[in-house]
Amino acid sequence: MREVVFVVAHEPGVNPVADLLAEHPSGRIRSLACHVTESSLWRVDRANGPDAVLDALEDMAGAQYFTDCLVREDCHGEWETTVLDRSDGSLLLYSYWERTPDCDSVPHLAREHFGDGVVLDETWRERRQRWRVLAPDGPVSEFVDDVRAVADADVEFERVSDPERDTDEELPPKQADALAAAVEAGYYETPREIEAYELAEELGIPGSTLTYRLRRAEAWLATEYVDQ
Structure with missing residues (x-):
């Protein structure tokens, strides 16, 4: 399924x-x-x-x-x-x-x-x-x-x-690309150097799509960290 x-x-x-x-x-x-x-x-x-x-x-x-x-x-x-x-x-x-x-x-x-x-x-x-x-x-x-x-x-x-698999074994490419772009643009700096909507405009994707990809990537990273 x-x-x-x-x-x-x-x-x-x-x-x-x-x-x-x-x-x-x-x-x-x-x-x-x-x-x-x-x-x-x-x-x-x-x-x-x-x-x-x-x-x-x-x-x-x-x-x-x-x-x-x-x-x-x-x-x-x-x-x-x-x-x-x-x-x-x-x-x-x-x-x-x-x-x-x-x-x-x-x-x-x-x-x-x-x-x-x-x-x-x-x-x-x-x-x-x-x-x-x-x-x-x-x-x-x-x-x-x-x-x-x-x-x-x-x-x-x-x-x-596949809903029967709890997590992806590897970070999906689109989420990995979004995460890399966010890091490079300073999204995770304190204070932030760019807002999500600004980064989304630069990447040419809807803001909701970027936010979703970052959220999923962060969840994957957190799971991997705890598991290891």
Whole structure:
């Protein structure tokens, strides 16, 4: 089994759900169940947050509540959303989507690349839709390429690994490169000679990607030090 973790970061004005959550940082959506076939998808989501978020999501129930489609422009998929339950600070939503040739989603792409047996987990905060895909062995690089090619958003892949292995035997090259660049630029000096966002700009990568790579590299180094 392989674990693939990545974030789809939506630009302003593209996805109404992302715009809503960006206005209310305390709100979030978490998938409770997600099932997919070649031509359809159905899922149950729990939304938490202030009444302004939950009221707006209730109003979006229908075509605007598009949590899965990666192609917002000219997508004519039939989407139906039903409110199952509303309580203090919580909203339970059921959605069903009939896929069209013009539309693609993370669950559909995962099924096409990995076949049956894929487990999907999704958490959405502000404009960042974080996916965790647990799948049988398969063409991970092709899945990564397809998600990036299809998504009308910035896609940041955080982790592709074997979940049965606790730690990597060697520091992954991208994390090693990030760590070396941080040391050379004075990121670890006291006081710091450069901030993470400045280093990210120099390296030409998103700040969140650099921060993640440094955090993982630091965790690897700490584990290695304690083990030895």
